[in-house]
Amino acid sequence: MRGGDSPAKAPAEAAALEERLLPPPVTRSGDAGAGGGKRGGSKWEKTYLDVLGVCCSAEVALVERLLKPIDGVRSVTVVVPSRTVVVEHDPAAVSQSHIVKALNKAGLEASVRAYGSTSGGGVARWPSPYVVASGGLLLVSLLAPLLPPLRWLALAAACAGAPPMLLRALASGLALALDINALMLVAVAGAAALGDYAEAGAIVFLFTAAEWLETLACTKASAGMSTLLTMVPPRVVLAGTGEVVSVRDVEVGTVVAVRAGEVVPVDGVVVDGQSEVDESSLTGESFPVPKLPPSEVWAGTMNMDGYIAVRTTALADDSTVARMQRLVEAAQNSRSKTQRLVDSCAKYYTPGVVVLAASVALVPLLLGAKDLKRWCQLALVLLVSACPCALVLSTPVATFCALLRAARMGVLIKGGDVLESLGEIRVAAFDKTGTITKGQFSIDGFHVVGDKVEMSQLLYWVSSIESKSSHPMAAALVEYSQSKSIQPKPENVTEFRIFPGEGISGVINGRQIFIGNRRIMARSSCYTAPEMDDHRGASIGYVIVDGDLVGAFSLSDDCRTGAAEAIMELRSMGIKSVMLTGDSRAAATRAQQQLGGVLEELHYELLPADKVSLVGDLKARAGATLMVGDGMNDAPALAASDVGVSMGLSGSAAAMETSHATLMSSDILRVPAAVALGRCTRATIAANVVVSVGAKAAVLALAVAWRPLLWAAVLADVGTCLLVVLHSMLLLREPAGTGSWRRRGGPPEACRATARSLAMRSQLDGASNGGAAGGSVRREPGCRCCQKPRKPFEQEHAAVVIDIPAPSADAEHPRATAKGDATGCCGGARVACAAPTTVTSVNCAPRGCCGGKGKGDSRVSARTSCSSNGGGGAARDPPKKAGNGCNARCCSSGK
Numbered sequence: 001m002r003g004g005d006s007p008a009k010a011p012a013e014a015a016a017l018e019e020r021l022l023p024p025p026v027t028r029s030g031d032a033g034a035g036g037g038k039r040g041g042s043k044w045e046k047t048y049l050d051v052l053g054v055c056c057s058a059e060v061a062l063v064e065r066l067l068k069p070i071d072g073v074r075s076v077t078v079v080v081p082s083r084t085v086v087v088e089h090d091p092a093a094v095s096q097s098h099i100v101k102a103l104n105k106a107g108l109e110a111s112v113r114a115y116g117s118t119s120g121g122g123v124a125r126w127p128s129p130y131v132v133a134s135g136g137l138l139l140v141s142l143l144a145p146l147l148p149p150l151r152w153l154a155l156a157a158a159c160a161g162a163p164p165m166l167l168r169a170l171a172s173g174l175a176l177a178l179d180i181n182a183l184m185l186v187a188v189a190g191a192a193a194l195g196d197y198a199e200a201g202a203i204v205f206l207f208t209a210a211e212w213l214e215t216l217a218c219t220k221a222s223a224g225m226s227t228l229l230t231m232v233p234p235r236v237v238l239a240g241t242g243e244v245v246s247v248r249d250v251e252v253g254t255v256v257a258v259r260a261g262e263v264v265p266v267d268g269v270v271v272d273g274q275s276e277v278d279e280s281s282l283t284g285e286s287f288p289v290p291k292l293p294p295s296e297v298w299a300g301t302m303n304m305d306g307y308i309a310v311r312t313t314a315l316a317d318d319s320t321v322a323r324m325q326r327l328v329e330a331a332q333n334s335r336s337k338t339q340r341l342v343d344s345c346a347k348y349y350t351p352g353v354v355v356l357a358a359s360v361a362l363v364p365l366l367l368g369a370k371d372l373k374r375w376c377q378l379a380l381v382l383l384v385s386a387c388p389c390a391l392v393l394s395t396p397v398a399t400f401c402a403l404l405r406a407a408r409m410g411v412l413i414k415g416g417d418v419l420e421s422l423g424e425i426r427v428a429a430f431d432k433t434g435t436i437t438k439g440q441f442s443i444d445g446f447h448v449v450g451d452k453v454e455m456s457q458l459l460y461w462v463s464s465i466e467s468k469s470s471h472p473m474a475a476a477l478v479e480y481s482q483s484k485s486i487q488p489k490p491e492n493v494t495e496f497r498i499f500p501g502e503g504i505s506g507v508i509n510g511r512q513i514f515i516g517n518r519r520i521m522a523r524s525s526c527y528t529a530p531e532m533d534d535h536r537g538a539s540i541g542y543v544i545v546d547g548d549l550v551g552a553f554s555l556s557d558d559c560r561t562g563a564a565e566a567i568m569e570l571r572s573m574g575i576k577s578v579m580l581t582g583d584s585r586a587a588a589t590r591a592q593q594q595l596g597g598v599l600e601e602l603h604y605e606l607l608p609a610d611k612v613s614l615v616g617d618l619k620a621r622a623g624a625t626l627m628v629g630d631g632m633n634d635a636p637a638l639a640a641s642d643v644g645v646s647m648g649l650s651g652s653a654a655a656m657e658t659s660h661a662t663l664m665s666s667d668i669l670r671v672p673a674a675v676a677l678g679r680c681t682r683a684t685i686a687a688n689v690v691v692s693v694g695a696k697a698a699v700l701a702l703a704v705a706w707r708p709l710l711w712a713a714v715l716a717d718v719g720t721c722l723l724v725v726l727h728s729m730l731l732l733r734e735p736a737g738t739g740s741w742r743r744r745g746g747p748p749e750a751c752r753a754t755a756r757s758l759a760m761r762s763q764l765d766g767a768s769n770g771g772a773a774g775g776s777v778r779r780e781p782g783c784r785c786c787q788k789p790r791k792p793f794e795q796e797h798a799a800v801v802i803d804i805p806a807p808s809a810d811a812e813h814p815r816a817t818a819k820g821d822a823t824g825c826c827g828g829a830r831v832a833c834a835a836p837t838t839v840t841s842v843n844c845a846p847r848g849c850c851g852g853k854g855k856g857d858s859r860v861s862a863r864t865s866c867s868s869n870g871g872g873g874a875a876r877d878p879p880k881k882a883g884n885g886c887n888a889r890c891c892s893s894g895k
């Protein structure tokens with residue numbers, strides 16, 4: 001679905017929505033068909049547990065081995081960074097407390113997370129008695145030089161802190177796993193046997209204390225995860241009766257009451273009342289959004305003031321927030337490329353080092369070496385270093401924090417791999433309608449062509465057929481007809497069809513009607529295409545009835561607030577932006593003008609397949625490609641790109657599924673923010689890996705070159721673990737984004753949000769405005785390199801064909817003139833600026849022609865159609881870029 005700037009839909013869409021909601025009668029819970037029931041009838045329930053004992057991937061296997069064999073447990077998911085275990089089980093067969101007991105027997109410190117709680121349940125704020133006792137005793141033992149018997153207290157410190165370690169080592173031993181606790185205990189025993197009591201005490205204390213600190217550090221992340229997972233209240237109030245029922249028992253079509261201060265429990269449309277809703281939990285948007293019938297509201301958002309009655313449009317399990325939670329969960333468990341690499345190394349690392357440690361101790365012994373104690377200490381240092389804990393944590397914790405950060409700012413990213421790809425992006429391709437523009441058209445003109453039909457008849461046909469379409473143009477056309485007192489009758493339309501990239505058709509009273517762009521004419525066997533070129537850059541539509549052109553209209557749409565800034569921000573990051581649109585050249589150019597000419601390439605009149613091949617082309621010539629689209633005709637291109645980002649919140653089930661990331665709000669500025677977050681994450685992971693490997697290497701080098709220091713080895717082990725966690729958590733804190741426009745004194749976040757909120761309000765008030773468009777971006781951004789203002793886009797039809805010549809090829813390109821420098825850039829060092837866009841003027845390029853195409857390096861907008869193209873099949877062929885990238889018919893028929 002195309003995300004509008006406001007959830008307030010055009011009347012037609014709202015009506016369609018209502019229609020969608022009305023049919024299912026309100027059957028209350030407890031209905032008989034529980035058998036295959038998706039919710040109420042399902043016996044499986046999910047329990048979220050906080051498990052403090054999960055410190056690295058070693059425990060994942062342990063938890064699985066403990067829980068999976070239990071009868072009634074269907075699936076076990078361990079989210080290491082937030083120390084969460086999600087168990088899907090049959091409550092009749094196995095209770096929550098049974099599961100908790102099973103985990104606690106192995107010393108994993110598990111507790112059930114309460115539904116609706118916002119903090120990670122039993123997170124230890126204070127160190128356990130074991131840590132305190134061990135620390136206290138160790139401290140006193142430091143006085144041993146004064147009073148030698150005190151050295152025994154160090155041994156006591158080791159014993160005092162050891163029980164939890166012992167318990168876990170035992171449990172994992174029973175599960176045939178070698179974990180860090182066991183390794184540490186061997187080291188403690190070894191140190192004690194060698195008479196290094198202080199070392200033994202230090203190992204235990206450092207290890208247990210660091211674990212506690214790590215748990216503390218994870219609290220924040222855990223809390224974030226919990227808020228995501230438990231935003232929705234468990235109970236709802238039915239509007240009619242005031243009855244309180246479980247949210248899982250609410251059927252589609254039920255009307256529920258949401259009072260001020262309450263969280264909306266289900267997705268739905270407002271049918272009564274008026275209020276402002278804080279959607280920040282879902283969209284990251286910090287300003288409340290006004291709601292009145294028939295606005296859409298989403299589960300998990302907060303009703304700030306006023307009462308609203310909401311008719312539900314989805315079951316609790318299918319709500320946007322539930323889908324989002326599933327995606328977040330899946331994302332956290334999907335392992336990225338880096339992580340898979342680290343994990344596969346770690347698999348061999350531990351056994352390898354243990355074998356090495358054993359041979360370092362045993363070989364000198366067998367050979368009768370002199371300095372046996374030193375060899376043994378070296379072996380212990382190796383043993384302590386055998387846990388690649390920090391290395392294993394370096395990727396997932398960073399990924400987790402970044403995903404959480406992204407979710408909080410309203411970007412849903414489907415996993416670590418996507419985050420890593422985001423960090424590599426070189427090109428961003430934007431869809432126009434609904435992505436760069438608002439997708440809210442206004443009609444500039446509507447005309448009868450010829451004298452075969454009357455205006456009222458034409459409007460009736462158009463509005464009736466368009467009522468069945470969800471294209472943004474359709475809403476505008478229906479609204480226009482209604483403003484002329486013509487009521488659409490979609491029920492009279494038969495054989496309704498959608499032609500992607502062309503338009504729609506239907507039959508009313510036996511008359512075949514086509515509505516769409518120039519391409520639909522060929523399909524409708526109408527070859528009398530008038531040259532209707534709108535000089536204000538509107539999209540032109542045609543109405544063809546039984547093969548005769550009877551009507552034409554033009555409509556326009558304005559750019560989203562922030563679109564130009566987003567593209568500028570990307571450019572400052574060295575990423576070039578291009579437009580891929582199904583709309584006309586005029587409309588594409590108009591959007592480019594509104595943006596101040598910031599886009600580097602425009603490709604227009606594209607079919608969905610053309611978008612795919614252009615994405616492939618961009619990938620091949622520029623590198624990793626990001627595609628932002630509204631997820632309908634863009635779906636194939638979204639899937640084909642390295643990172644596909646879908647826009648919008650409402651009804652975007654399909655979009656959420658096909659894309660790699662979803663913007664939960666329509667704020668396009670989140671795109672550069674997400675890319676920046678991806679880059680930040682990559683840098684964080686790299687630093688984590690360097691630190692965790694470096695620390696181990698340093699300790700080992702020290703042990704070989706100077707003396708084996710057991711406590712230093714332990715410190716390097718647990719210290720780097722802690723460091724990695726803390727460093728990764730910096731990702732949570734920073735509102736990710738290079739924020740260069742902020743640094744440059746751009747508008748503060750609050751101002752933009754206020755502007756958006758005001759825009760939404762005015763839309764809610766029904767204040768639709770024309771071309772002047774308060775929200776459109778008309779300012780002319782300056783060049784990033786030299787700060788000098790860009791040249792205005794003086795030529796109305798300028799951006800037809802865009803070449804990105806390689807610097808050396810400039811000479812071969814006579815058309816790359818000063819006039820053609822659309823960006824007016826100084827040509828400074830930055831990548832984005834160094835390749836100035838060149839524009840062929842309309843005079844030298846025939847309409848739609850590549851204008852004499854470059855020699856190999858010329859980049860031409862992929863066009864597939866000219867005014868006539870015979871059958872529909874031919875029009876669908878993806879653009880052939882071979883040679884000149886221009887289709888011959890197009891060149892020869894240029895006007």
Ligand SMILES: Nc1ncnc2c1ncn2[C@@H]1O[C@H](COP(=O)(O)OP(=O)(O)OP(=O)(O)O)[C@@H](O)[C@H]1O
Nearest residue numbers: 431432433469471501502503516517581582583633
């Ligand atoms: N319901 C419709 N009514 C009238 N024209 C339509 C309709 N649907 C599509 N069209 C025509 O087909 C063209 C291409 O549509 P398509 O959905 O592929 O792209 P778009 O939404 O205009 O642009 P973008 O690709 O930037 O989102 C539209 O510009 C319009 O001219």
Ligand SMILES: [Zn+2]
Nearest residue numbers: 431433434630
């Ligand atoms: Zn679109």
